[in-house]
Amino acid sequence: MQNMFQVPFHVPGTLGANLAITWTAPCDCTLVHVSAVGSNANNGLLKIGNSSDDDAYLESASIGDSHTPEEFDREDFVNDQHPHITDGTIVKVALDYDGAGGTATQDFTLVLTFVEG
Numbered sequence: 001m002q003n004m005f006q007v008p009f010h011v012p013g014t015l016g017a018n019l020a021i022t023w024t025a026p027c028d029c030t031l032v033h034v035s036a037v038g039s040n041a042n043n044g045l046l047k048i049g050n051s052s053d054d055d056a057y058l059e060s061a062s063i064g065d066s067h068t069p070e071e072f073d074r075e076d077f078v079n080d081q082h083p084h085i086t087d088g089t090i091v092k093v094a095l096d097y098d099g100a101g102g103t104a105t106q107d108f109t110l111v112l113t114f115v116e117g
Contacts, residue, residue: 002115005029009110015044015097019108022051022092031057031083033113034072036095037064043102044095046110051090057083063095063105085114 009021036046044063049056057077064070074082085091093112098104 002117004113004115007112007114009093011108014106015104015108018097019095020092022090025085025087025089025091027087027116029085029114029116031077031085031112032073032115034058035069035111037067037069037109038105039067039107040105041065041103042105043099044097044105044108045099047094049092051092054092054094
């Protein structure tokens with residue numbers, strides 16, 4: 001059985017600008033699930049990629065509303081594949097906090113789930 005780990009993020013309050021999160025993969029891993037939500041009805045759009053391509057793993061997708069997370073897995077990822085991420089890769093998460101000028105996201109929560117290898 002492969003080891004699974006999660007990388008959670010939470011940003012409290014109403015966002016007033018786009019959000020950029022970066023972190024470095026601690027080992028070879030595969031992204032298997034993403035959960036993203038705001039506490040309000042919002043127009044937030046999420047992208048996940050790396051330092052070379054900001055939407056290499058997940059192209060722009062709407063996050064969940066009113067504490068009901070939107071979930072993304074294999075069929076939602078680029079090329080309908082779980083993204084394999086090598087040790088040391090800079091993973092980039094971008095949230096367009098209000099889509100194209102819609103309602104700003106409040107209390108954003110994101111959980112990325114990976115398996116080692």
